[in-house]
Amino acid sequence: MKIGIAGAGLTGRLLAWELAARGHAVQVFDPADGPHEPAAGQATPYAAGWTAAGMLSPVAELETGDDDIYALGQRSLARWPQVLAQLPGAVFHRQQGSLMLAHRGDEGSARRMTELLTHKLARQGSDAQAIDAVMRRIDLAELRALEPAIQGPSQAWLLPGEGQLHTRQAMLALAEAGSRLGVQWHWQTHVEALSPGVLHARGGDLGFDWVFDARGLGARPELPTRGVRGEVLWLHAPGVVLNRPLRLLHPRHRVYIVPRPGDIVFIGASEIESEDRGPMSLRSAVELMAAAHSVMPELAEARIVHMESNLRPALPDNLPRIDTDPGLSRINGLFRHGWLIAPALIERALAAFDAARDAGSPSKDNIAP
Ligand SMILES: Cc1cc2nc3c(=O)[nH]c(=O)nc-3n(C[C@H](O)[C@H](O)[C@H](O)COP(=O)(O)OP(=O)(O)OC[C@H]3O[C@@H](n4cnc5c(N)ncnc54)[C@H](O)[C@@H]3O)c2cc1C
Numbered sequence: 334m335k336i337g338i339a340g341a342g343l344t345g346r347l348l349a350w351e352l353a354a355r356g357h358a359v360q361v362f363d364p365a366d367g368p369h370e371p372a373a374g375q376a377t378p379y380a381a382g383w384t385a386a387g388m389l390s391p392v393a394e395l396e397t398g399d400d401d402i403y404a405l406g407q408r409s410l411a412r413w414p415q416v417l418a419q420l421p422g423a424v425f426h427r428q429q430g431s432l433m434l435a436h437r438g439d440e441g442s443a444r445r446m447t448e449l450l451t452h453k454l455a456r457q458g459s460d461a462q463a464i465d466a467v468m469r470r471i472d473l474a475e476l477r478a479l480e481p482a483i484q485g486p487s488q489a490w491l492l493p494g495e496g497q498l499h500t501r502q503a504m505l506a507l508a509e510a511g512s513r514l515g516v517q518w519h520w521q522t523h524v525e526a527l528s529p530g531v532l533h534a535r536g537g538d539l540g541f542d543w544v545f546d547a548r549g550l551g552a553r554p555e556l557p558t559r560g561v562r563g564e565v566l567w568l569h570a571p572g573v574v575l576n577r578p579l580r581l582l583h584p585r586h587r588v589y590i591v592p593r594p595g596d597i598v599f600i601g602a603s604e605i606e607s608e609d610r611g612p613m614s615l616r617s618a619v620e621l622m623a624a625a626h627s628v629m630p631e632l633a634e635a636r637i638v639h640m641e642s643n644l645r646p647a648l649p650d651n652l653p654r655i656d657t658d659p660g661l662s663r664i665n666g667l668f669r670h671g672w673l674i675a676p677a678l679i680e681r682a683l684a685a686f687d688a689a690r691d692a693g694s695p696s697k698d699n700i701a702p
Pocket of ligand 1: 339340341342343344345362363364365378379380381382383384385386387388389522523524525547548549550551552562563564565601602643644645646664665666667668669670671672673674
Protein backbone atom coordinates (compact mmCIF):
# COMPACT_ATOMS: atom_id res chain seq x y z
CA MET A 334 0.00 0.00 0.00
CA LYS A 335 1.04 3.59 -0.48
CA ILE A 336 1.12 5.13 2.97
CA GLY A 337 1.55 8.71 4.16
CA ILE A 338 2.58 9.56 7.71
CA ALA A 339 2.29 13.04 9.23
CA GLY A 340 4.98 13.47 11.89
CA ALA A 341 8.54 12.15 12.14
CA GLY A 342 8.89 12.06 15.92
CA LEU A 343 9.18 8.87 17.91
CA THR A 344 5.85 7.45 16.69
CA GLY A 345 6.30 8.51 13.05
CA ARG A 346 9.82 7.05 12.78
CA LEU A 347 9.00 3.73 14.42
CA LEU A 348 5.79 3.41 12.46
CA ALA A 349 7.49 4.23 9.13
CA TRP A 350 10.14 1.60 9.74
CA GLU A 351 7.58 -1.04 10.79
CA LEU A 352 5.36 -0.35 7.75
CA ALA A 353 8.29 -0.30 5.31
CA ALA A 354 9.52 -3.59 6.76
CA ARG A 355 6.09 -5.04 5.90
CA GLY A 356 6.55 -4.01 2.28
CA HIS A 357 4.51 -0.80 2.17
CA ALA A 358 5.64 2.28 0.24
CA VAL A 359 5.97 4.86 3.00
CA GLN A 360 6.34 8.64 2.86
CA VAL A 361 6.72 10.79 5.98
CA PHE A 362 6.10 14.53 6.30
CA ASP A 363 7.40 16.77 9.09
CA PRO A 364 8.15 20.49 9.51
CA ALA A 365 11.67 19.71 10.86
CA ASP A 366 14.53 20.50 8.49
CA GLY A 367 15.95 16.97 8.51
CA PRO A 368 16.26 13.69 10.38
CA HIS A 369 19.15 14.99 12.50
CA GLU A 370 19.22 16.09 16.14
CA PRO A 371 17.88 19.55 16.95
CA ALA A 372 20.57 22.19 17.31
CA ALA A 373 21.46 23.16 20.89
CA GLY A 374 19.08 25.91 21.96
CA GLN A 375 16.94 25.50 18.85
CA ALA A 376 14.00 27.88 19.06
CA THR A 377 11.64 26.17 16.59
CA PRO A 378 9.56 23.29 17.98
CA TYR A 379 10.84 19.75 17.53
CA ALA A 380 9.80 16.25 18.57
CA ALA A 381 9.54 15.44 22.28
CA GLY A 382 11.26 12.19 21.37
CA TRP A 383 14.62 14.01 21.17
CA THR A 384 14.36 15.42 24.69
CA ALA A 385 13.22 12.33 26.57
CA ALA A 386 15.35 10.51 29.10
CA GLY A 387 14.44 7.11 27.67
CA MET A 388 13.47 5.54 30.98
CA LEU A 389 11.68 2.24 30.34
CA SER A 390 9.94 2.00 33.70
CA PRO A 391 6.59 0.20 33.61
CA VAL A 392 6.47 -0.36 37.36
CA ALA A 393 7.49 3.10 38.56
CA GLU A 394 5.28 4.74 35.92
CA LEU A 395 2.27 2.97 37.40
CA GLU A 396 2.22 6.02 39.64
CA THR A 397 0.76 8.05 36.77
CA GLY A 398 -0.17 5.31 34.29
CA ASP A 399 -2.95 2.76 34.26
CA ASP A 400 -2.97 -1.04 33.84
CA ASP A 401 -2.83 -0.72 30.06
CA ILE A 402 0.29 1.49 30.16
CA TYR A 403 1.83 -1.19 32.38
CA ALA A 404 0.93 -3.96 29.92
CA LEU A 405 2.16 -1.91 26.93
CA GLY A 406 5.35 -1.12 28.85
CA GLN A 407 6.04 -4.76 29.69
CA ARG A 408 5.45 -5.80 26.09
CA SER A 409 7.68 -2.97 24.83
CA LEU A 410 10.48 -3.96 27.21
CA ALA A 411 10.54 -7.28 25.35
CA ARG A 412 10.15 -5.65 21.92
CA TRP A 413 12.87 -2.96 22.16
CA PRO A 414 15.84 -5.37 22.03
CA GLN A 415 14.33 -6.99 18.93
CA VAL A 416 13.77 -3.59 17.29
CA LEU A 417 17.20 -2.22 18.21
CA ALA A 418 18.94 -5.34 16.92
CA GLN A 419 17.61 -4.53 13.45
CA LEU A 420 18.65 -0.87 13.40
CA PRO A 421 21.90 0.38 11.87
CA GLY A 422 24.42 1.79 14.30
CA ALA A 423 24.63 1.21 18.01
CA VAL A 424 21.82 2.42 20.24
CA PHE A 425 22.72 2.39 23.92
CA HIS A 426 20.17 0.18 25.71
CA ARG A 427 20.43 -1.39 29.11
CA GLN A 428 18.06 -3.44 31.23
CA GLN A 429 19.72 -3.71 34.62
CA GLY A 430 16.78 -2.46 36.63
CA SER A 431 16.18 0.94 38.16
CA LEU A 432 16.20 2.26 41.71
CA MET A 433 13.75 4.29 43.75
CA LEU A 434 15.32 6.21 46.62
CA ALA A 435 13.99 8.25 49.53
CA HIS A 436 15.71 10.49 52.05
CA ARG A 437 15.03 10.42 55.77
CA GLY A 438 12.12 12.81 56.27
CA ASP A 439 10.57 11.86 52.91
CA GLU A 440 9.30 8.50 54.14
CA GLY A 441 5.71 9.70 53.72
CA SER A 442 6.20 10.21 49.97
CA ALA A 443 7.98 6.89 49.70
CA ARG A 444 5.24 5.06 51.57
CA ARG A 445 2.56 6.68 49.42
CA MET A 446 4.42 5.69 46.23
CA THR A 447 5.16 2.09 47.21
CA GLU A 448 1.63 1.56 48.55
CA LEU A 449 0.17 2.93 45.33
CA LEU A 450 2.36 0.69 43.16
CA THR A 451 1.61 -2.33 45.37
CA HIS A 452 -2.11 -1.62 45.15
CA LYS A 453 -2.04 -1.28 41.37
CA LEU A 454 0.06 -4.43 40.92
CA ALA A 455 -2.21 -6.41 43.28
CA ARG A 456 -5.29 -5.18 41.42
CA GLN A 457 -3.81 -6.74 38.29
CA GLY A 458 -3.60 -10.07 40.10
CA SER A 459 0.03 -10.02 41.33
CA ASP A 460 0.53 -11.73 44.71
CA ALA A 461 3.14 -10.62 47.26
CA GLN A 462 5.84 -12.79 45.67
CA ALA A 463 5.16 -11.44 42.19
CA ILE A 464 5.20 -7.87 43.50
CA ASP A 465 8.50 -8.52 45.24
CA ALA A 466 9.91 -9.77 41.93
CA VAL A 467 9.26 -6.41 40.24
CA MET A 468 9.79 -4.04 43.21
CA ARG A 469 11.99 -5.17 46.09
CA ARG A 470 13.03 -3.16 49.12
CA ILE A 471 16.80 -3.39 49.50
CA ASP A 472 18.98 -2.44 52.44
CA LEU A 473 21.68 0.21 52.31
CA ALA A 474 24.48 -2.39 52.07
CA GLU A 475 22.92 -3.82 48.90
CA LEU A 476 22.37 -0.31 47.55
CA ARG A 477 26.05 0.49 48.15
CA ALA A 478 27.09 -2.72 46.40
CA LEU A 479 24.91 -1.88 43.38
CA GLU A 480 25.71 1.85 43.20
CA PRO A 481 28.72 2.98 45.26
CA ALA A 482 28.25 6.61 44.13
CA ILE A 483 24.87 6.92 45.85
CA GLN A 484 24.98 8.38 49.35
CA GLY A 485 22.36 9.85 51.59
CA PRO A 486 19.05 8.07 51.04
CA SER A 487 17.60 6.13 53.93
CA GLN A 488 15.37 3.82 51.87
CA ALA A 489 15.80 2.10 48.50
CA TRP A 490 13.87 -0.21 46.21
CA LEU A 491 15.22 -2.16 43.23
CA LEU A 492 12.92 -2.58 40.23
CA PRO A 493 14.88 -5.35 38.51
CA GLY A 494 13.11 -5.53 35.13
CA GLU A 495 13.32 -1.87 34.18
CA GLY A 496 15.61 -0.40 31.56
CA GLN A 497 16.69 2.61 29.54
CA LEU A 498 17.67 3.52 26.01
CA HIS A 499 19.45 6.44 24.38
CA THR A 500 16.62 8.34 22.77
CA ARG A 501 18.70 10.51 20.43
CA GLN A 502 20.62 7.53 19.09
CA ALA A 503 17.35 5.66 18.61
CA MET A 504 15.69 8.56 16.74
CA LEU A 505 18.64 8.72 14.32
CA ALA A 506 18.84 4.95 13.87
CA LEU A 507 15.10 4.64 13.20
CA ALA A 508 15.28 7.26 10.44
CA GLU A 509 18.30 5.60 8.87
CA ALA A 510 16.68 2.15 9.09
CA GLY A 511 13.55 3.52 7.43
CA SER A 512 15.60 5.11 4.62
CA ARG A 513 17.33 1.80 3.96
CA LEU A 514 13.90 0.21 3.50
CA GLY A 515 12.88 2.92 1.03
CA VAL A 516 11.00 5.33 3.32
CA GLN A 517 10.86 8.78 1.72
CA TRP A 518 11.20 11.67 4.15
CA HIS A 519 9.71 15.04 3.22
CA TRP A 520 11.16 17.66 5.56
CA GLN A 521 9.98 21.23 6.07
CA THR A 522 6.45 20.07 5.29
CA HIS A 523 3.63 21.06 7.55
CA VAL A 524 0.52 18.84 7.43
CA GLU A 525 -2.48 20.99 8.31
CA ALA A 526 -5.05 18.20 8.58
CA LEU A 527 -5.75 14.60 7.60
CA SER A 528 -8.79 12.94 6.09
CA PRO A 529 -9.12 9.32 4.89
CA GLY A 530 -6.34 8.73 2.34
CA VAL A 531 -5.34 12.40 2.19
CA LEU A 532 -2.70 14.55 3.88
CA HIS A 533 -3.68 18.19 3.61
CA ALA A 534 -0.23 19.78 3.46
CA ARG A 535 0.52 23.49 3.20
CA GLY A 536 1.59 22.99 -0.44
CA GLY A 537 -1.57 21.07 -1.44
CA ASP A 538 -3.38 17.79 -0.89
CA LEU A 539 -1.44 14.51 -1.07
CA GLY A 540 -3.27 11.26 -1.80
CA PHE A 541 -2.43 7.82 -0.38
CA ASP A 542 -4.09 4.48 0.18
CA TRP A 543 -3.88 5.12 3.91
CA VAL A 544 -2.62 7.95 6.09
CA PHE A 545 -1.39 7.98 9.71
CA ASP A 546 -1.45 10.96 12.04
CA ALA A 547 1.64 10.86 14.27
CA ARG A 548 1.93 14.62 14.83
CA GLY A 549 1.91 14.52 18.63
CA LEU A 550 1.03 18.00 19.86
CA GLY A 551 0.68 19.14 16.22
CA ALA A 552 -2.53 17.07 15.81
CA ARG A 553 -4.57 19.93 17.25
CA PRO A 554 -7.41 20.81 16.63
CA GLU A 555 -8.36 17.40 15.21
CA LEU A 556 -7.42 15.88 18.58
CA PRO A 557 -7.60 17.72 21.92
CA THR A 558 -3.88 17.47 22.59
CA ARG A 559 -2.06 19.68 25.07
CA GLY A 560 1.63 20.12 25.80
CA VAL A 561 3.06 19.38 29.24
CA ARG A 562 6.36 21.15 29.75
CA GLY A 563 9.37 19.09 30.79
CA GLU A 564 12.86 20.42 31.54
CA VAL A 565 16.02 18.32 31.59
CA LEU A 566 19.74 18.87 31.90
CA TRP A 567 22.84 16.91 31.07
CA LEU A 568 25.93 16.84 33.25
CA HIS A 569 29.39 15.78 32.15
CA ALA A 570 30.69 13.79 35.09
CA PRO A 571 33.87 11.86 34.25
CA GLY A 572 34.63 9.19 36.81
CA VAL A 573 31.15 9.13 38.35
CA VAL A 574 29.79 5.61 37.94
CA LEU A 575 26.06 4.98 37.84
CA ASN A 576 24.87 1.63 36.49
CA ARG A 577 21.13 2.16 36.25
CA PRO A 578 18.53 4.95 36.30
CA LEU A 579 17.28 6.11 39.65
CA ARG A 580 14.39 8.21 40.82
CA LEU A 581 14.03 10.14 43.98
CA LEU A 582 10.76 9.82 45.91
CA HIS A 583 10.28 13.38 46.99
CA PRO A 584 7.27 15.24 48.34
CA ARG A 585 7.43 17.94 45.66
CA HIS A 586 9.37 16.69 42.63
CA ARG A 587 9.65 13.65 40.44
CA VAL A 588 13.38 13.65 39.78
CA TYR A 589 15.27 10.95 37.94
CA ILE A 590 18.95 10.54 37.17
CA VAL A 591 19.89 8.52 34.12
CA PRO A 592 23.42 7.51 33.13
CA ARG A 593 24.36 7.80 29.46
CA PRO A 594 27.52 6.87 27.58
CA GLY A 595 30.29 9.46 27.37
CA ASP A 596 30.24 10.24 31.12
CA ILE A 597 26.89 11.99 30.73
CA VAL A 598 24.42 12.03 33.59
CA PHE A 599 20.94 13.04 32.50
CA ILE A 600 18.71 14.73 35.08
CA GLY A 601 14.99 15.21 34.58
CA ALA A 602 12.34 16.23 34.59
CA SER A 603 9.93 18.90 35.59
CA GLU A 604 6.28 18.36 34.71
CA ILE A 605 4.47 21.66 34.35
CA GLU A 606 1.03 22.39 32.90
CA SER A 607 2.31 24.95 30.46
CA GLU A 608 3.06 25.10 26.74
CA ASP A 609 5.99 27.45 27.26
CA ARG A 610 8.94 26.04 25.31
CA GLY A 611 11.29 28.68 26.66
CA PRO A 612 14.57 27.89 28.42
CA MET A 613 14.67 26.13 31.79
CA SER A 614 13.64 28.22 34.77
CA LEU A 615 15.98 28.93 37.64
CA ARG A 616 13.60 27.13 39.99
CA SER A 617 13.59 23.91 37.94
CA ALA A 618 17.36 24.02 37.51
CA VAL A 619 17.94 24.51 41.23
CA GLU A 620 15.46 21.84 42.26
CA LEU A 621 16.62 19.21 39.77
CA MET A 622 20.30 19.75 40.52
CA ALA A 623 19.82 19.94 44.29
CA ALA A 624 17.88 16.68 44.24
CA ALA A 625 20.54 14.95 42.13
CA HIS A 626 23.37 16.25 44.31
CA SER A 627 21.54 15.09 47.43
CA VAL A 628 21.86 11.43 46.39
CA MET A 629 25.10 11.66 44.38
CA PRO A 630 27.44 14.13 46.13
CA GLU A 631 30.17 13.19 43.63
CA LEU A 632 28.23 15.21 41.03
CA ALA A 633 29.37 18.42 42.76
CA GLU A 634 32.16 19.01 40.23
CA ALA A 635 30.17 17.81 37.21
CA ARG A 636 29.80 20.34 34.39
CA ILE A 637 26.40 21.42 33.10
CA VAL A 638 26.68 20.84 29.38
CA HIS A 639 23.09 21.01 28.19
CA MET A 640 19.69 22.30 29.30
CA GLU A 641 16.54 21.66 27.34
CA SER A 642 12.78 22.13 27.54
CA ASN A 643 10.09 20.47 25.46
CA LEU A 644 6.41 19.57 25.55
CA ARG A 645 5.01 16.08 26.10
CA PRO A 646 1.99 15.50 23.85
CA ALA A 647 -0.93 14.56 26.11
CA LEU A 648 -4.67 14.01 25.72
CA PRO A 649 -7.09 15.14 28.46
CA ASP A 650 -6.91 11.79 30.33
CA ASN A 651 -3.10 11.54 29.88
CA LEU A 652 -3.61 8.14 28.21
CA PRO A 653 -2.59 7.02 24.72
CA ARG A 654 -5.17 6.66 22.01
CA ILE A 655 -5.41 4.84 18.69
CA ASP A 656 -8.23 5.75 16.28
CA THR A 657 -8.66 3.62 13.16
CA ASP A 658 -11.08 4.53 10.39
CA PRO A 659 -10.89 3.30 6.81
CA GLY A 660 -7.98 5.13 5.21
CA LEU A 661 -6.93 7.02 8.36
CA SER A 662 -5.29 6.04 11.65
CA ARG A 663 -4.28 8.32 14.49
CA ILE A 664 -1.81 7.51 17.27
CA ASN A 665 -1.43 10.09 20.00
CA GLY A 666 -1.42 10.90 23.72
CA LEU A 667 1.88 9.19 24.52
CA PHE A 668 2.46 11.87 27.19
CA ARG A 669 5.38 10.89 29.50
CA HIS A 670 5.36 7.25 28.35
CA GLY A 671 6.27 7.36 24.67
CA TRP A 672 9.52 5.42 24.77
CA LEU A 673 8.09 3.08 27.37
CA ILE A 674 5.11 2.02 25.27
CA ALA A 675 5.76 2.88 21.59
CA PRO A 676 6.68 -0.56 20.20
CA ALA A 677 3.63 -2.24 21.72
CA LEU A 678 1.32 0.67 20.95
CA ILE A 679 2.38 0.62 17.30
CA GLU A 680 1.94 -3.16 17.21
CA ARG A 681 -1.62 -2.57 18.39
CA ALA A 682 -2.22 0.24 15.89
CA LEU A 683 -0.95 -1.94 13.04
CA ALA A 684 -3.20 -4.83 14.07
CA ALA A 685 -6.17 -2.43 13.92
CA PHE A 686 -4.92 -1.12 10.55
CA ASP A 687 -4.64 -4.68 9.18
CA ALA A 688 -8.14 -5.54 10.39
CA ALA A 689 -9.70 -2.37 8.96
CA ARG A 690 -7.87 -2.79 5.66
CA ASP A 691 -8.94 -6.43 5.37
CA ALA A 692 -12.52 -5.37 6.05
CA GLY A 693 -12.21 -3.23 2.92
CA SER A 694 -11.79 0.48 2.62
CA PRO A 695 -12.52 2.86 -0.20
CA SER A 696 -9.43 3.40 -2.37
CA LYS A 697 -8.18 6.91 -3.02
CA ASP A 698 -6.79 8.46 -6.15
CA ASN A 699 -3.10 8.85 -5.62
CA ILE A 700 -1.82 12.36 -6.06
CA ALA A 701 1.97 12.32 -6.17
CA PRO A 702 3.50 14.68 -3.62
C1 LIG B 1 11.34 16.14 29.18
C2 LIG B 1 10.77 14.86 28.66
C3 LIG B 1 11.19 13.66 29.22
C4 LIG B 1 10.63 12.46 28.77
N1 LIG B 1 11.10 11.28 29.28
C5 LIG B 1 10.56 10.11 28.88
C6 LIG B 1 11.03 8.89 29.38
O1 LIG B 1 12.00 8.84 30.18
N2 LIG B 1 10.42 7.73 28.98
C7 LIG B 1 9.38 7.74 28.10
O2 LIG B 1 8.84 6.67 27.81
N3 LIG B 1 8.94 8.89 27.56
C8 LIG B 1 9.48 10.07 27.93
N4 LIG B 1 9.05 11.25 27.40
C9 LIG B 1 7.85 11.23 26.52
C10 LIG B 1 8.16 10.93 25.04
O3 LIG B 1 9.22 11.72 24.58
C11 LIG B 1 6.89 11.23 24.24
O4 LIG B 1 5.82 10.47 24.77
C12 LIG B 1 7.06 10.88 22.77
O5 LIG B 1 8.13 11.60 22.21
C13 LIG B 1 5.78 11.17 21.99
O6 LIG B 1 5.98 10.71 20.67
P1 LIG B 1 5.18 11.33 19.43
O7 LIG B 1 5.80 10.77 18.21
O8 LIG B 1 3.71 11.17 19.67
O9 LIG B 1 5.47 12.90 19.55
P2 LIG B 1 6.83 13.67 19.22
O10 LIG B 1 8.00 12.84 19.58
O11 LIG B 1 6.69 15.02 19.84
O12 LIG B 1 6.80 13.83 17.62
C14 LIG B 1 5.79 14.55 16.96
C15 LIG B 1 6.32 14.90 15.57
O13 LIG B 1 5.25 15.46 14.80
C16 LIG B 1 5.76 16.56 14.08
N5 LIG B 1 4.68 17.48 13.74
C17 LIG B 1 4.07 18.37 14.55
N6 LIG B 1 3.16 19.07 13.86
C18 LIG B 1 3.19 18.61 12.59
C19 LIG B 1 2.49 18.93 11.41
N7 LIG B 1 1.56 19.89 11.40
N8 LIG B 1 2.76 18.23 10.27
C20 LIG B 1 3.68 17.25 10.26
N9 LIG B 1 4.40 16.89 11.37
C21 LIG B 1 4.14 17.57 12.51
C22 LIG B 1 6.79 17.17 15.00
O14 LIG B 1 7.72 18.00 14.27
C23 LIG B 1 7.44 15.94 15.58
O15 LIG B 1 8.53 15.52 14.78
C24 LIG B 1 9.62 12.47 27.77
C25 LIG B 1 9.24 13.68 27.18
C26 LIG B 1 9.81 14.86 27.62
C27 LIG B 1 9.41 16.16 26.96
